[in-house]
Amino acid sequence: MWSSEQSEEQEQEPLLGQVRGGSASFSSSVFNLMNAIMGSGILGLAYAMANTGIIGFTLLLILVSSLAVYSIHLLLTLCDQTGISAYETLGDRAFGRPGRILVACTILVQNIGAMSSYMFILKSELPAVISSFLSPVGVWYENGVLLLILVTVCVVLPLALLPKIGFLGYTSSLAFLFMLFFTVVVVLKKFYIPCPPTLNSTQIFGQCFLLCIAFCFVCVCFSQSVYAVPTMAFSFLCHTAILPIYCELQRATKQRMQQVTNVSISLSFILYFISALFGYLTFYSTVESELLLSYDVYRPRDVLVVIVRLAVLLAVLLTVPLIHFPARKAVLMLVKGEESISFLSHCLATFLLITTVVLLAVYVPDIRNIFGVVGSTTSTCLLFVYPGLFFLRVSTHTLPSPAAVGALCLVLFGVCVGFLSLVTITVSLVQS
Structure with a gap:
């Protein structure tokens, strides 16, 4: 039996009982x-807006x-209650060893x-971007594989070897600046590229309104509207890095980390919305599934667009070490079954x-298609299904309490999104 003093201390610092002395600042977190959160998925949001309309x-x-x-919030609440x-480990607490292995x-x-x-x-785009700045042909930097190995050894591997994820705060701030630059350029380009003559403003407003109504009532039946749901869901997947x-x-x-989450998702939301809105208002229905390709149609080899493409590639490059941290932790917990590891491991x-x-x-030439199908299920599980399931299984809240009902709705929403995204991606692959 714990003493009252121990219980009060555990209540005040439930997580710090296991993990003490964090050194990462609020801003770096x-x-x-x-x-x-943010990656190359930001390039597809203007296309999603073209399919659903601005309101939708x-x-x-x-x-x-x-x-x-x-x-x-559910994940942090569980960590706060259990000290995990x-x-x-949350999967282990909820469903035993099979839960740990599954997660x-x-x-x-x-x-x-x-x-x-x-x-x-x-590998595919970096050689072309570098060649846009340098005129010689047939040189080493036109080899995508060689460039990939070079940036891996010089950038990705040193950052991935860092002992703590908090050390990546500086590179993450640089990646944010690259994405901010991308958004600013998308806004500026709206005023320099003439609107496509396919639709007038009245038709565009009517199309957006009708698409919104269609989404609210029968979008499940139409693949164009369904496309936007998994795109947005994947754009906010950050749950493996949360803990x-x-x-x-x-x-x-918990409160401080929730503030970090709120600020991060709010800033990401603003960049997502502004870039999607101005990208859509620039090209309307002619926008490409990858926004930067739309600019190539109207102004090929635009210097500013090339610089933006390089900035996005650098942001993507700096995201890889951050994604690597939870992946490495998952490998070590599968092999060793513990959180504390040696430097050699x-x-x-x-x-x-x-x-x-x-x-x-x-x-693997079609790696994006392969993992697009697999990721349609894994992403929704990590984003929606697992947090809800673990909360229902581990938390003291039981049905029909509001917290438990909310967790159940989250699970059901995740199952629906996973199914829709899997069907959408499969159909698009079959059609292509």
Whole structure:
């Protein structure tokens, strides 16, 4: 039986009983979480707005971002109640060893898929961007594989070997500046590129209104509207990095980490909405699924667009080490079954993961399609399904309490989004 003093101390610092002395500042934690949230997915949001309309897109973005905040709230509440500081351990508490293995495998598949996709983007697009600034032909920097290995050894590997995720606060702030620059350029380009002559303003407003109404009532039946839901859901996936960032936060409390989450998702929401809105208002229905490709149609080899593309690629590059941290932790917990690891295990797991990711990016030509199908289920599980399930299983709140009902609704929403995204991606692959 604990004494009253021990109970009060545990109540005040439930997480710090396991993880003490976090050194990451509030701002660096915000930048790290934003870096985990934002990636190349920002390029597809203007296309999602073209499919749902401005009003429908706004409602969806608010809904998904709010649910992301709520699911993180459930995770932090569980950590606060149990003293657990790892996503995998929450799975163990909820469903035993199978739960731990399931969560670790889900994190591993999701993060390896994301890192491989990002590396594939770098291999495919970085040579062309560099060649846009340099005129010689047939030189070494036109080899995508060679460039990929170079940036991996010089940038990704040193950052991935860092012992704590809080050390990436500086690179994450740089990645945020790159995304901010992208958003500013999208806004400025709206006033320099003539609107496509396909629709007048009245027709556009009518189309947005009708698409919004269609979404609210029957969007499940139409693949164009369904496309936007998984796109937005994936744009707010940061849950694998939440608990590592929480553990290293200075004066770590649930309230303080919730503030980090609220600030990060709010800033991401603003950048997402502004870039999607002005990208859509620039091209309307002619916007490409990847926004930067739309600018190439109207102004090929635009210097500012090339610089923006380089900035986005650098932001993607700096995101890879951050995604690597929870993936490495999942590997070590699968193999060793514990959170404390030796430096040798840390280095071996890092080399193994980075090597696997590079090999996938180099030798699998359709890596983005493969992990698009797999990620449609793993992402929604990590974002919606697991937090709700674990809360229902571990928390003292039981049905029909409001907290338990909210967790159940989150699970049901996640199952629906996962099914819709899997169907959408599969249909698009079959059609192509």
